[in-house]
Amino acid sequence: MSSETHQNPQTGEEESSWGGDFDPFSDPEERRVLFAAFDSFRQYRRNAHMNTTHRRRQAFYALPSAHWQMLSEPPFSILDNFNKVDDAIDVNAEIADAILAIGLQSFDLPTNPDKNNPKENWHDTATSSDVNKAHSTIRQFYRDWSLEGRTEREVCYDPVIQDLHNEFQARRDSGEEIRILVPGAGLGRLVFEVCMAGYDAEGNEISYHQLLASNWVLNHTEGTAKHALHPFALHFSNLQSRAQQLQQIMIPDVHPALAMQEMANSGRRFGTMSMSAADFTVLYTQPNNQQAFDAVTTVFFIDTAPNLIRYIETIRHCLKPNGLWINVGPLLWHFENGHSRNESEVGHEESGIGEPGNVELSEDEVLSLVERMGFRLERRPEDRRACGYIQDPASLLQNLYQPSHWVARKIPV
Template sequence: MSPEHQHPDGEEWEGGYDPLADPEERRVLYATVDSFRQYRRNAHMNTTHRRRQLFYALPSAHWQMLSEPPFSLLDNFNKVDDAIDTNAEIADAILQVGLQSFNLSPTPEKGDPIGNWQDVATTEDVNKAHSTIRQFYRDWSLEGQAEREVCYEPVLQDLHHEFKTRSDNGEQIRVLVPGSGLGRLVFEVCMAGYDAEGNEISYHQLLASNWILNHTAGPLEHALHPFALHFSNLQSRTQQLQQVQIPDVHPGQAMQAAGSAGQRIGTMSMTAADFIVHYTEPSNQETFDAVTTVFFIDTAPNLIRYIEAIRHCLKPNGLWINVGPLLWHFDGGKNNKTGDAGPEPGIGEPGNVELTEEEVLSLVERMGFRLEKRGDRRPCGYIQDPNSMLQNTYQPSHWVARKVTGA
């Protein structure tokens, strides 16, 4: 396939590949677009409507007591509904970008088997829309900075340690960011002066990153209630209804300001493709100076395939920087597939294997890399409410490996 690209200057979804031409690809895209359309209705139904029914099922004296101050639970349901509507404005904006990007009609004919994208999303698709919108908290809010610093700062420091002098001397350093999600690390690498290429396979992530990178008007323009739909482990209702503003930094304006100030910035692009297939193609052989994998390698059903792709696309002596846990989770490539891998091995290839950190590092060295650095473990959450009574904390592995010359 010819990969599609998106840039902060407004160019997006370029390339010769047409996902609407392939029936399975079209189905996945339509389900993704429809999942953002269904966000508002689904969130109201499954969050507040259901809870109101259960609330009124309590003994009358009980629900009446809890509807009065200081509890005012019925009032809180109304506030959560308002928060859902606020979040749904983001979902609707992503929906509009998706419709425009793929030239889909906002009001398709119900009987059209090809052009009707409505009412095709599954519960799983809608859940992905929910988690994608919450992810803006981590990647594009000021409040999510603590999580980003643990994961992104070590990568930027390692890049500077290896490449800053060369970059300052005018050399173009190409950095690949697979599993780029909502594009924040791609943006940060670009702002650090390197040519950053993100890669993503999920249409949910691609549509959302396209919106935040290319279609927002300015910083702090959009309100988000990241934890409004969660009712457990709360200290207070204020905590549940916390509002943040996104994006904390507007990508286009930040790049323009940096360029005007004489700061060296790199280029930024995004490929929509199966990482394994696209980056083992001959055209990508030895094209990148560094590959940065952040919370990514544990998405591999077969890590050997990922390592082969990284080794293939890295230049001799190129750097592989990794930060992340080993929460092995496999989607099988069936619901997030972008592009037809044909006979080549891709993310949907049968089989999977789960490895320990020791085994991962042994495999990396076995397959043509030299481990050069083991970083400190810095605990962090992932879209974690810092005030929640339940704290899910990772201790990500941080290491740097170099491709052995001739490997």
């Protein structure tokens, strides 16, 4: 699949929604994946209520009567807490519903489709895996678009911006347009930050869940801190308190359109922003993308590769001579143990990320491969800053990454 959207840096308005030569309806498999993403956001509310509180109420009432009655009273008030979690689910579902509404509008699809028309009937197409992706996408707003998620972003995004400034700031200040590619763009925060830094950024994302959600947050939110989210409400383990579970945050911490306008009013340049919907290794090995970018930034991305060699070939193809590759992220290989590609957003099994085969490499092996394939490793900071990924800082269990950060330069032939 391939699509591109652009934003007007003066108004923040989306200039072209899902334009280009992209037509998901021309391919039945592509249409199925898109419809399943829509349906997963539609099912968010019902699924969360059913699997979070309904089944817990059933299990709670299965306790001996004297026991559940004791736990129903203060200071426990378990049943009251279930009600509060239900309220939090409804708040989160407002975001899911908004993402769905904007997505359907973008693709000119009806809210209540004709069930006898397979080309428009997107209802009841989502699998449990699709619904789980909707849940994780909603929670990801905590990491990418909340004030509270700043601690995670400063470990992963700030080093990238600093590396870009170290290389390109003088050229940017002289008026040169510097093009940056951000594969695995997710909810678009790094793309936005690169543009805020004055560079032109093109995000690339294969997941419809992420694309639909990033379109909403970048183009359709009502203002700064206008949308409430309870990121940890559906989790009942490792809690210090119920207040921790029910914590409410407000998103976005920065309103994209307002930030763009403020930059324009102050005479600073907000870079051109675009987003492509495509398999990274397919789109960016095309002739029109050869030597098209000054830098490629991969943040929590390279471990999504079944075959890292394909990613490196793609990055080398689309980088200009002497262009930079900036990487920050772990090596949590997504296809370890032959993880099924049916769980990805792939519609074409014999190309791109759907190509057969996979291999997992150590960090040392990754760096050796990068150098073997035409790059010179220029910077590898020794200090490793740990960070979570949508991690509740108050949780009794802390899952932390120590991201690998390095900068490599494409060696001209």
